[in-house]
Amino acid sequence: MAKRDYYEVLGVQKDAAKDDIKKAYRRLAIQNHPDKNPGDKAAEERFKEATEAYEVLADEQKRQAYDQFGFAGIDGMGAGGQDHSTVYHDFEDIFGGFGDFSSLFGSLFGGGGGGRPRGSGGPAGPSRGSNLRYDIELPFEKAVFGTSVEISYSREDTCKVCGGSGSSDGSGRKVCPTCGGAGQVRRSSGFFSVSQPCPACHGEGAIVEHPCRECGGSGLSKKKQKIKVTIPPGVEDGKRVNIPGQGDVGANGGQPGDLYVFIRVRPHEFFERQGQDLYCAVPISMATAALGGEVTIQTLDGRKLKVAVPPGSQHGKLLRVRDEGVPAQGGHRGDLYLKTLVQVPSRLSRRGKELLEELRRNEGENTEPSLVRLSDIEP
Numbered sequence: 149m150a151k152r153d154y155y156e157v158l159g160v161q162k163d164a165a166k167d168d169i170k171k172a173y174r175r176l177a178i179q180n181h182p183d184k185n186p187g188d189k190a191a192e193e194r195f196k197e198a199t200e201a202y203e204v205l206a207d208e209q210k211r212q213a214y215d216q217f218g219f220a221g222i223d224g225m226g227a228g229g230q231d232h233s234t235v236y237h238d239f240e241d242i243f244g245g246f247g248d249f250s251s252l253f254g255s256l257f258g259g260g261g262g263g264r265p266r267g268s269g270g271p272a273g274p275s276r277g278s279n280l281r282y283d284i285e286l287p288f289e290k291a292v293f294g295t296s297v298e299i300s301y302s303r304e305d306t307c308k309v310c311g312g313s314g315s316s317d318g319s320g321r322k323v324c325p326t327c328g329g330a331g332q333v334r335r336s337s338g339f340f341s342v343s344q345p346c347p348a349c350h351g352e353g354a355i356v357e358h359p360c361r362e363c364g365g366s367g368l369s370k371k372k373q374k375i376k377v378t379i380p381p382g383v384e385d386g387k388r389v390n391i392p393g394q395g396d397v398g399a400n401g402g403q404p405g406d407l408y409v410f411i412r413v414r415p416h417e418f419f420e421r422q423g424q425d426l427y428c429a430v431p432i433s434m435a436t437a438a439l440g441g442e443v444t445i446q447t448l449d450g451r452k453l454k455v456a457v458p459p460g461s462q463h464g465k466l467l468r469v470r471d472e473g474v475p476a477q478g479g480h481r482g483d484l485y486l487k488t489l490v491q492v493p494s495r496l497s498r499r500g501k502e503l504l505e506e507l508r509r510n511e512g513e514n515t516e517p518s519l520v521r522l523s524d525i526e527p
Contacts, residue, residue: 151219154201162215166206173202209281217386274402277304280395282409286379288416289448292426292474294381298374299409304396305371310360312401314367317358324349368397377409381475382424385413419448424474424482430455430467431489437461445486447472455486463490464525 155162158172176198178184185191204210204222213221282301306312313320323329326348335342345351359365377389388410395405420427430445440459447453455467465488473482496504 152197154205154214157197157201158205160205164205169202169205173198173206274400275398276403277396277398277405279405280407282407283412284377284409285412285414286383287414288419288421290379291383291385291411291413292381292421292448294383294475295379296376297379298376300372300374301407302370302372303394303407304368305373306397307360307363307367307369309362309369310367312367314356314360314363314365315358316360319357321354321356324353324355327353329353366399368399375407379411382477383411383413384421385411387411416448421474424476424480426473426482426484427487428484429487429489431491432457432461433491434493437463437488437490447484457488461488461490463488 155164158169158176160168160172164172177195180191180195180198182188182192182195204214210222215221280301280303282299284297284299286295286297307314310316310318315321324331324346327333327346331346331349331351331353332343333346335344346353349355356365360367363369375391375394377391379389383389388408391407391409393404394407397404418428426448428445430443432441432443435441436443436457438460440461441457442454443457444452444454453469453472455469457467461467467486467488469484469486471481472484475481493500
């Protein structure tokens with residue numbers, strides 16, 4: 149089933165401010181709250197849909213990727229219903245004392261505050277690391293034929309000092325005594341009972357008594373690394389290359405996230421691309437256009453290529469050269485199209501003028517030409 153546009157889901161314009169997005173989400177969430185609509189699956193789905201939309205549009209990075217690339221741009225960024233607990237604290241800010249919202253959130257999305265399963269009764273388990281994004285710009289020809297580039301970036305990695313335990317003495321984590329490992333504490337206010345992340349363990353359900361000085365008890369530290377990225381032939385502007393496992397390392401022994409390398413292609417001075425085909429323009433003389441002949445051009449990969457020009461070629465005619473375009477899967481390549489530009493000499497020798505005058509007398513000249521539809525002219 150196709151997803152609805154996130155702005156349409158919340159009923160806001162694409163240039164809506166974050167406060168307007170927050171207000172729109174709060175209104176929809178309260179309206180479709182399962183406590184107000186017991187047994188209404190449609191209302192519950194609308195609640196989830198609005199939550200998913202808010203998760204993306206309230207996050208500046210996710211919103212920018214969504215605006216530019218749609219749903220494909222946020223694929224793998226923790227959006228689209230994968231991990232709504234990451235915005236739990238923002239939801240608490242939105243709803244304030246609106247009943248036991250954390251309980252509702254946990255029952256709908258499989259987690260409570262702090263990103264751990266509600267009611268697990270123990271410290272937080274392993275969690276997957278964040279995905280990372282890296283942008284590179286490639287020369288036109290490198291994008292067409294493929295290349296290998298070395299990139300340098302920083303990622304969260306296992307702390308080398310404590311080995312990921314988070315503790316300076318190797319004792320590791322123990323169950324938080326404040327919340328008993330639940331990760332949440334309850335606060336009663338009048339008729340309402342509100343569940344909040346535990347202030348002692350920050351919702352983790354576990355604490356480190358003697359934190360590692362290097363990582364502060366997280367078990368993770370920033371690490372710079374260099375890797376080689378293989379760019380496949382024919383990659384287009386705006387596409388991405390996915391490198392599994394090269395994102396941030398997950399907390400508590402969790403799996404690492406992925407690295408997404410987004411491609412920007414620098415325009416070429418002479419060549420343009422349409423799908424798998426390449427286009428360029430080549431000047432030819434009046435004589436070659438009229439009588440036919442050959443021109444030698446330099447291809448995108450630097451080779452010399454002879455191209456036949458048929459007699460009577462008009463200005464703007466497209467000459468097709470097979471299999472000289474962009475490589476595609478399966479070994480097939482697109483074609484190269486040359487647009488002929490007939491050059492008229494700006495200065496002629498005396499003999500040249502005489503020959504052209506003789507040509508005009510012999511061939512005649514149409515001094516009252518009929519108009520030509522623009523649609524009949526070759527692009």
